[in-house]
Each structure stands twice: as C-alpha cells, then as structure tokens.
Amino acid sequence: MFQDGGVPKEAELATNANFDKRSLGPWERVLKFLRENSRILKIFLKVAMVFLYHVYLGVALRTSWAASRSWCDGVKFLTLITILVYVGFAHFFLLKPLLKHLAPRVTKPKCVNFQVLRWVWWSGVLLSLAVFLALDTNGQRTRLISAGGLVVFILLGYLFSSDRSKVLLTGPRSKVPLLIGPMYSSDRSKIQWSTVLSGIFIQFIMGLMVLRWSEGREFVACFSGKIETFMSFTDTGSAFVFGYLVRNVDPDMPAVFAFKVLMTVVFFGFVTSILFYYGILQVVVIKVGWLLQVLMGTTACESMNAAASIFLGMISASHLLSASVMSAPAALAYAKLLYPESEESVTLAKDIRVEKGSVPPHLSTHVVSTHMSSTFYPLLLHGVTTLKEQTVLEAASNGAVLGLKLVAGIVANVIGFIAFLNFLDSCVQWLGELAGMEYISFKVGTWTHGQN
Numbered sequence: 001m002f003q004d005g006g007v008p009k010e011a012e013l014a015t016n017a018n019f020d021k022r023s024l025g026p027w028e029r030v031l032k033f034l035r036e037n038s039r040i041l042k043i044f045l046k047v048a049m050v051f052l053y054h055v056y057l058g059v060a061l062r063t064s065w066a067a068s069r070s071w072c073d074g075v076k077f078l079t080l081i082t083i084l085v086y087v088g089f090a091h092f093f094l095l096k097p098l099l100k101h102l103a104p105r106v107t108k109p110k111c112v113n114f115q116v117l118r119w120v121w122w123s124g125v126l127l128s129l130a131v132f133l134a135l136d137t138n139g140q141r142t143r144l145i146s147a148g149g150l151v152v153f154i155l156l157g158y159l160f161s162s163d164r165s166k167v168l169l170t171g172p173r174s175k176v177p178l179l180i181g182p183m184y185s186s187d188r189s190k191i192q193w194s195t196v197l198s199g200i201f202i203q204f205i206m207g208l209m210v211l212r213w214s215e216g217r218e219f220v221a222c223f224s225g226k227i228e229t230f231m232s233f234t235d236t237g238s239a240f241v242f243g244y245l246v247r248n249v250d251p252d253m254p255a256v257f258a259f260k261v262l263m264t265v266v267f268f269g270f271v272t273s274i275l276f277y278y279g280i281l282q283v284v285v286i287k288v289g290w291l292l293q294v295l296m297g298t299t300a301c302e303s304m305n306a307a308a309s310i311f312l313g314m315i316s317a318s319h320l321l322s323a324s325v326m327s328a329p330a331a332l333a334y335a336k337l338l339y340p341e342s343e344e345s346v347t348l349a350k351d352i353r354v355e356k357g358s359v360p361p362h363l364s365t366h367v368v369s370t371h372m373s374s375t376f377y378p379l380l381l382h383g384v385t386t387l388k389e390q391t392v393l394e395a396a397s398n399g400a401v402l403g404l405k406l407v408a409g410i411v412a413n414v415i416g417f418i419a420f421l422n423f424l425d426s427c428v429q430w431l432g433e434l435a436g437m438e439y440i441s442f443k444v445g446t447w448t449h450g451q452n
Helices: 009-023 026-036 038-064 074-105 114-136 141-159 193-211 214-232 234-245 263-277 280-296 300-316 318-338 365-379 392-434 446-451
Strands: 168-170 177-179
Touching (some): 026 038, 038 074, 114 193, 141 318, 214 263, 234 263, 280 318, 300 318
16 A cells, blocks of 8 residues: 555556656547547447438438439438338347347247148148139230249259269179169158248249339339449449440440450459458348248258359349349259258358458368358459458458459450350351351351241
8 A cells, every 4th residue: 555655556656647648748648538438439420420311311301302203213212221221220139139039938839730831831822823823824825834844844853853863773793883763762852842842932922023013123123223333333444444445435346345344343343342341241141041041941051152142143244133033042942952951951040150351260261162152252262261351442452353363264264165166166167068058057047047
C-alpha cells in the first residue's frame, strides 16, 4: 500500500496517469479516446447510418414514388430491397434464435410412421400432377410428348445407375471380370426416390412460376436485367484498355469476342473476391444450399455445389437465369439417380465454415472445392490452399488477376476446338466431293441446301 518514503501507491499511479495525459499531444489524445471507446463509437456510427438511410428513403419515397413505373425501377426497387433486408434481419436475430430455443423441446411423435406418410404424400403429389396435366393439355395432347421424354430420361438414369452397373461376372476360365446388365443387381433400394421426385417436382413448380405466371416472368426479367446492367459496366474498363475493339463504332466491324464478352469474367472475379473477403458470398451460397438440403434431403456438400452453380450461371449468362435456377434441383435429382448414396453423410450446412477473405489453413484444396464448389475459383486455381488478403483492394486485385487467367484458358479452348472442328469439316467435305456429294458438311443448313 505504501512505497519508500510513505507515499501511497495509488497516489503515485494517479500522478503518473495525469502526467501521461499532459505529455500526450491533441492528436494522441484523440487516438487514445477512439481506442478506449471503439465499441461504443461503432454502435453509434451504425445507428447514425441506419437513421440517415431512412431519412434519405423517406425523402426519396416522397419525391419519386409516382415516377417509378414498377417494383423493378426507381424508389420502389429500393423499397423492395429494404424490405428484404428487414426480413433477413428478422430471420437471423429473431426467428432463428427462437427456433433454436424451441427445437430441443420438439420431439417426433412415435406413433407416426414417416415412411408411410412420405409415400402417401408423394402419391398425392403425383396424382395431382397427373390431373393437372390432363386438364391443362385438354385438346392438345401432343404437349405431353415432353413428359414422356422425362419418363424415358428417368428410366435411363435408373437402368444405368452406378450401383447396378458395377455388377461383375467372372467366367469359369477367365480372371477378367465382365460387366453385365443392370437387371442382375440387388442394390435398387439405395436410390432415394423422395430426393429424385423432389428435384423434379421443384423444377416443375419453378417452370410454372417462370413460364405460366406473369409475376414470375416479371421477376426473372427484372433480376436478369439488373445482372445484365451490372455486368455491362465491364465495357467501361475494357474500352479504356482496348478502345474500339470493345465498342461497336463501325456496324461492319463488330466488337472482338475476347475483349468484350470474356472480360466480364475478369470483372466477375473482381466482384466475387470482394464479396468473399467480407463473407457475403459464403453466407448466400450456404443459405441457398441449406434450402436445397431441406427441400430435397441432399447432403450439405452436394447442396452447396448446386447453389454455387446457380450463381455462376446467372452471372456468366444473365438471359439464362431461369435455366440456371431450375437446373440446380434437377441436377441434384439426376445425380442421386445415377449415383445413389451408399453411406449416410454426417455433414450439415451449419457445419460448413469458411473464414472471411481466406481459406482456413487447415483445409485442403480438395475439401474446399468439395464444400464451396467452383464459385470460389480465386481460391482453387493452381492448387491454392491459402489466400490471406490484408485489405479488400488486395482481394479484388487477386480476383481480377485470377479471372484473367481463367479467360486465357477459355480463349485457348475456344481456339483449339474451333480449329479442330474446321479441320474435321474439311475432311468430311473432301470425302463427300470424291463421292459426288459436295453438300456434306458440319455447317448448319448445308445438307438441306445441297439436297434441294
């Protein structure tokens, strides 16, 4: 309590603290205050930003609400985004903790046979679907040809499923195993028909929403338009570097494909790396994968891969947005048909964790590529297992550079394939000329034109 000379220790500490404060300059005092109150200042800053945003939104609503033609334009679109953000916050901070608290108290009733209930459910779904198709195609039965093609497609997947096609038969005098047909297998029960039917049914419902529902078509058109507008900003950077090779200055001289179209991959890599650095992309893909896992009963890794493929498809070709979205459940369904799951997966969507801005050092490239799919290609090219960026600018720069490497690979493949196909076409034309059939060619319309 007392030091030499009888001076209390607390008094000496207070004297030293006052001396330190007097020795600090104004700027040092400000920095010290910011460090000591950083948490409170961050909360205040966030609250102030939210308040100012709502003030701006109110002014925008009063000024330009009538000028917005639809929910896809102007302030109505901004209002829709704000509502979605509020729904997301309500889910994460209210609904999700509540469900997590109530989940341990909910138990499955022992008196219900869920296997029988599942078959009753799917029987009702298939019967309802058959009735709908019968009524919808009344007088136009030729429209059911595509449904017959779907049945044939499923049948082929069933016949050539991997767990049946790997049945081996060894001859009495031969040590070489012979592959025989799928009818001799006894592993047909491994196919999870509920997963297969779920994927096909989800694709059917999404097709109805997009093709037969006007609001669904408007939503797809709006979303595709926003993505296309966003990706069109690539032309600004490309034109700065390549000039007239990107812009259609002369109608007789179209833009160069490599400099106009493929540069969107570079911009995509730039933006993807920023989203990955802040952890936004991981959250979106994991949540979409979780939704697929819940609806279809697939594993977490499969669901994450399908979800990532959706985003790759809609960015690289925005006009194929509906096809990108609808193909995800169908691809999972057919994958489960061709390769039935023989073991029970212990990985769930909630178990997948990826650090912001980098791949965790303890994860290998194989694990990351399995869990996160090729959407995170900045982390997977050339066997990169760790990529720790210090700033968001470094992350964006790395993404753009890796996107340029991907463009080089695309260009190389396009050149090689087109050149080789032209060589094959030349060989076919030469053989046709020798036999007096000059019209034989790989080119579209050549056969019809030659025969006429």
